[in-house]
Amino acid sequence: MKAIRLILLICLLGAFAVPAFCAEEAAPAEEVTIPIADRPSLAIVALDDGSIKRETWWGTNWDVGSGLSDILTTTQLEKNRFRLMERSLLDKAIAEQDLSASSRVDSQTAVKIGKIISADYLVMGKVTQFAWETRDKGGVGGLIGGAIGVKSSNTKANVALDIRIVDAETAEILGSYQGKGDDSKGKVKVGVGNRHFLAGIEFGSSDFMNTILGVATQKAIDDWVQNFCAAIDSKKLTLTPKNRVPVRPDGVILDVEGLVVVANTGTSKGYRLGDKVELHKKGKVLKDPDTGEVLKVMTELIAVGTITDIDEKTAEIKFDSVEGGSAPQEGDIIKHPSAG
Numbered sequence: 001m002k003a004i005r006l007i008l009l010i011c012l013l014g015a016f017a018v019p020a021f022c023a024e025e026a027a028p029a030e031e032v033t034i035p036i037a038d039r040p041s042l043a044i045v046a047l048d049d050g051s052i053k054r055e056t057w058w059g060t061n062w063d064v065g066s067g068l069s070d071i072l073t074t075t076q077l078e079k080n081r082f083r084l085m086e087r088s089l090l091d092k093a094i095a096e097q098d099l100s101a102s103s104r105v106d107s108q109t110a111v112k113i114g115k116i117i118s119a120d121y122l123v124m125g126k127v128t129q130f131a132w133e134t135r136d137k138g139g140v141g142g143l144i145g146g147a148i149g150v151k152s153s154n155t156k157a158n159v160a161l162d163i164r165i166v167d168a169e170t171a172e173i174l175g176s177y178q179g180k181g182d183d184s185k186g187k188v189k190v191g192v193g194n195r196h197f198l199a200g201i202e203f204g205s206s207d208f209m210n211t212i213l214g215v216a217t218q219k220a221i222d223d224w225v226q227n228f229c230a231a232i233d234s235k236k237l238t239l240t241p242k243n244r245v246p247v248r249p250d251g252v253i254l255d256v257e258g259l260v261v262v263a264n265t266g267t268s269k270g271y272r273l274g275d276k277v278e279l280h281k282k283g284k285v286l287k288d289p290d291t292g293e294v295l296k297v298m299t300e301l302i303a304v305g306t307i308t309d310i311d312e313k314t315a316e317i318k319f320d321s322v323e324g325g326s327a328p329q330e331g332d333i334i335k336h337p338s339a340g
Contacts, residue, residue, distance in 0.1 A: 034081050040239040041083040042076065043090050043119035043168070044069050045110075047161065049127040064130055067203040068161070072221050073122070078227065083241075085119050088112045089274040093117050096309075116310065118272050120242045121174070125163030129180075132157035132213060156184040157216040161224050165237065179224025183215035199261045240258020251315075251334035253279070256327070259319055261305070263334045266313040271336065273310050279303040279319055280333040281326055299333050 049065035073084055093116040110122045132155055164176040192230045208214045231237040251265035261279065265271040280299035287294055307321030317334065 002271055024094060032327070036083065038241055039081060039083045040120040040241045041085060041112065041118070042093055043085040043122050044073050044076070044087070044119060045090065045094070045113075045122055045124040047072075047127050047163070049130070052127055052130045062203045064203070065127055068127060068217065068221070071204055071217065072163075072224070074217075075221050075225055079225065081229065081232075082239075082325075085117050086153050086274060089117055089272075090119075092282045093263075093273060108171050110166045110168055111171045115267065116273060118267065118270075119168050122166045124166060125161060125176075127160075128162050129158050129160035130213075130217075132216075154184060155212065156182055157212040158182045159213070159216040159220040161220050163224055163228075165228070165239070171240065174239075175228075175231055177224055177227040177231065179222070179227065181216040181219025181221070181223055183212045183219060185212070185215070233267050248336035250336075253328055253330055253332045253334060254259060255316070256329060259318050260308075261319065261328050261334075262314055263317060264313060265307070265315045265317075265336075266311055268312050271307060271310060271315055273307055275307045275336065277307060277317060278335045278337060279305055279322075279328050280335055281328075282332050297333070299335070300326075303328060 031195045046063075046069045047065040049063075049068075052064065070087065073087060076082055077084055090113070093113045096116070110124065114122060159181050161179040162176065163175045163179070166172070167174055179205070201211070209218060228237075232239065248265075248270040249270075251263040251269065253261045253263050254263040265277070271277070279302055281302050283298035283300055285294055286296045286298065303319040305317040307315045308318045309316040319328065322328070
């Protein structure tokens with residue numbers, strides 16, 4: 001009888017070992033570095049987390065969809081393949097379209113948002129799984145008549161994403177990829193009895209990333225990025241830079257109200273929401289004495305501002321205190337620092 005039990009145990013352990021040798025892992029995406037000017041720009045929309053079960057032990061400060069998008073943005077930046085648009089500017093553009101919930105951002109809305117922030121493509125999708133489960137394992141003893149009688153508890157976290165790439169000009173969905181991750185060996189294990197522990201952890205922090213849920217999250221994001229980059233490397237998906245960094249011509253202040261000016265520095269001139277600009281007092285105009293051609297307009301810096309609202313033709317610019325007490329006036333000049 002002991003011999004039979006020993007044989008069963010050996011067979012059982014062998015059965016568990018087979019998947020480790022037979023499983024095939026996808027080859028990692030090739031590490032490449034693309035010059036900034038040749039990188040397509042991506043805007044990563046906060047993922048829709050409405051389909052996952054929300055747990056009370058998360059606390060009130062967890063925004064799973066937005067948090068996962070932040071982690072995805074960081075991971076994409078490390079690939080040196082894309083230009084990533086600032087999330088705060090994206091959120092502002094979405095708010096201006098009366099889209100307070102990410103689930104309301106569809107492919108048609110993506111076109112409007114893409115134009116506002118000059119993004120080539122939008123990355124948008126859903127969190128389809130974000131949880132863990134704890135199971136009592138009967139162990140080997142439960143399978144071979146209680147000869148060993150080992151029972152244990154196994155906690156496993158699972159995270160899954162379904163994210164697509166949308167052309168910000170045409171609203172065409174160019175590709176859809178999944179990312180999945182699981183873990184049961186995080187530095188901080190959280191079981192059924194102490195789930196409330198996570199309520200005090202900030203989502204995306206190093207403490208969170210060390211839990212089994214955090215490790216599973218990073219694995220899912222890495223898996224998605226790998227699948228996404230693999231599609232590009234295999235030419236199944238082609239992304240090209242459309243909105244290259246333009247030469248932004250000077251603009252003119254059209255209206256002044258308090259600390260806000262309106263200028264003709266819209267998106268058609270290459271300006272973007274959130275751009276830092278300079279306000280200059282218009283001075284002496286230098287002309288060619290023979291032809292009368294304006295060769296240069298002398299200006300004096302009086303303030304620095306930020307574009308807080310923008311459309312195709314105009315932009316609202318909020319500025320701080322002015323230099324030397326010289327307030328901006330209609331006809332003064334707006335310059336973009338990158339234009340030299």
